Amino acid sequence: MTFRYALKRSIPVMAGYIVLGIGFGMLLGAKGYGITWALAMSVFIYAGSMQYVAIDLITGGASLISAALMTLMVNARHLFYGISMVERYKDTKPYKPYLIFALTDETYSLVCSGDVPEGVEEKKYFFLVSLLNQIYWVIGSVMGSVLGSVLNINTEGIDFSMTALFLVVFTEQWMSTKDHRSAVAGVAASVICLLIFGASAFLIPSMISITVILTLMRGSKKTESSQTTA
Known part of the structure; x- marks a missing residue:
């Protein structure tokens, strides 16, 4: 299987x-x-x-x-x-x-x-x-x-x-x-970094931004889950 x-x-x-x-x-x-x-x-x-x-x-x-x-x-x-x-x-x-x-x-x-x-x-x-x-x-x-x-x-x-x-x-x-928040956050972070840093230098800043955003979102989900369980 x-x-x-x-x-x-x-x-x-x-x-x-x-x-x-x-x-x-x-x-x-x-x-x-x-x-x-x-x-x-x-x-x-x-x-x-x-x-x-x-x-x-x-x-x-x-x-x-x-x-x-x-x-x-x-x-x-x-x-x-x-x-x-x-x-x-x-x-x-x-x-x-x-x-x-x-x-x-x-x-x-x-x-x-x-x-x-x-x-x-x-x-x-x-x-x-x-x-x-x-x-x-x-x-x-x-x-x-x-x-x-x-x-x-x-x-x-x-x-x-x-x-x-x-x-x-x-x-x-x-x-x-059905949950598109992480995808939207990733696209938004990439576009913003592209506009700020340019096509030749946006990759690393965008990856850092996405990692931070997803980490915060994951922490928020864990908090919501614990509150729901309680």
Whole structure:
């Protein structure tokens, strides 16, 4: 039952990850890096948007320092993801090392989307969702590499597919719950930070703002729950 539930919950991510993986594999192949690179990067790096950025870093001859700084900027949001997952991933051994490695935006969304139903083992569900999502990404990357090597396809605009996936996941989560306060707060905080800091520097301030807002909202919910129980 746990596997079936994890598979069902991950289907929207599967649709996005396979398409995104194909785009990544094709872009990588267009730069002269074949299936071995696509497979290795998707298995050992597994960083979604950062893998797209890595294509330019690899082909542009970027230094290790430049690559490290760019990785920090692109994936800084995962620092906040990790902080918010400390309690949820508590006592998840032997899954914990892999859960930490495989925490992507979409996996984070599924893991934090609510309590699992009765009969589903929560810790195993976390692991299976994480594993299934990476499998989708690996399959898409390999498919893209193969297709790119046999078909002459214009790859311009393919990198927008990552943004499209974020929109799909947001819509799916919006439709799956009646409480939209956290989603509205996140969008509002992002827009405000975008206007204040600009497109090149709004990500980290917006993540800090969202973390603070959600923490306050969580505390408020706990207070309301205790008062209701009393």
